[in-house]
Amino acid sequence: MQGLVTIRLRFADLLTRQWLKPSSLRAIASSSPSASDYTDQSRGGLPRFFSEQLPTSKGGVVRVQGDEFWHMTKVLRLNMKDRVELFNGKGSLVQGCIQKIDRAGLDFVALEDPVLVLPQSTEWHVFAAFGTLKGGRADWLVEKCTELGAHSVTPLLTERSPSISENRVDRLQRVILAATKQCQRLHEMTLNPPTQVHGLLPLVAHSQLSFLASAGATPLCNVLTSSKKGPSGVIIVGPEGDFTEKEVNMIAEAGVKAVGLGPHRLRVETATIALLSTLMLWSNSQQLSNP
Known part of the structure; x- marks a missing residue:
């Protein structure tokens, strides 16, 4: 008990030190x-x-x-x-x-x-089939993509996620703006119009890197370790129930690399954020090591 009292007294003493006084903090914050x-x-x-x-x-x-x-x-x-x-x-x-x-x-x-302020040289474009997600999950996905630094997000229309309402698109734009202000981002993330799977293939062809979240594929970290390409590209995440075999073949033929994100089945928004956050961390480390 005596030790706890001593700790509390020491903490109170810290709060009275000059460098922690509010006036000092205001002076730091107000410097030009x-x-x-x-x-x-x-x-x-x-x-x-x-x-x-x-x-x-x-x-x-x-x-x-x-x-x-x-x-x-x-x-x-x-x-x-x-x-x-x-x-x-x-x-x-x-x-x-x-x-x-x-x-x-x-x-x-x-x-x-x-x-x-110029935009970051890293550009990751997210294509995710989140049109049918409910309960605020699509909002969460878009919000976190904004915070992590995605260049753009595109609702991906598939056979198992065939549409997204106009009202939802308007709401997502408001979510992006709120997240942009909250995370102190200066370049607003682009929310592209919904596109079919075949609509993203031309972008894949012109991208340095392109990844598809896929259960059982080579782990993403293993793929990145051997990658010699620049830290920009396309991220593709399928719908609940996954892509159809026809869609998977179409994506694979375009040159997209399937990557694994662990042993468990992930929700659309979880897979998107896991993939994007790993790639952003890797991109940042690449830029620091190759200024």
Whole structure:
């Protein structure tokens, strides 16, 4: 018991140290960032919101309305002179503050010139048959693909997953935007129109790498160990019930490499995220070792 009291006292002592005081933390957070800071898209910082239009230079003003205006003023209770960031989903970001608020929207004034961050050289395009998934599972799949850094996601239409509703596509676009802001990503992931299996084959032909999640195939890690190609390509995950034999043959003939993800049967969303996360980690390690 005495030892527990001692631990609590030591922890309380840590909280009183100067380097942990809130004023010190605010000073660190408010320091002016350089352009290179924006390349680390996982960093924290000012609240970030989406706007198709950005000020072209310091002192420029843009109008913010709709959902973002509601989120800024009603959810986060931001007020005039509060500092925020705006991004356009295409790599541009600008810091500024709220200049004016009225019932219809607010005016954002730039406190610096916009910064343009180039997209990552790694591009993984996800084709997954998630059109028939229920209970928010498709939302989860798209959200995590956004967070992990997929370049695009395409709903794959197959004989066992033949359609996806228009309402779901609209909802998924909103999920992508929310996830983009949450994970501090500057380039919005593309949600492509649904495509049939034969529609993805031309992209496979022009990709450096292409993988199909398949039970019993050579483990993905073994395949990557021997790969000498660049870390970009196509990821294909079939529907619940898997592809038909005809579809599998069509994909294999296009040159797609079947890879295994372990001994268990995985759901569509689990297989997609397992495959993508492994490839993103591998891609990052490749870039670090070959700058």
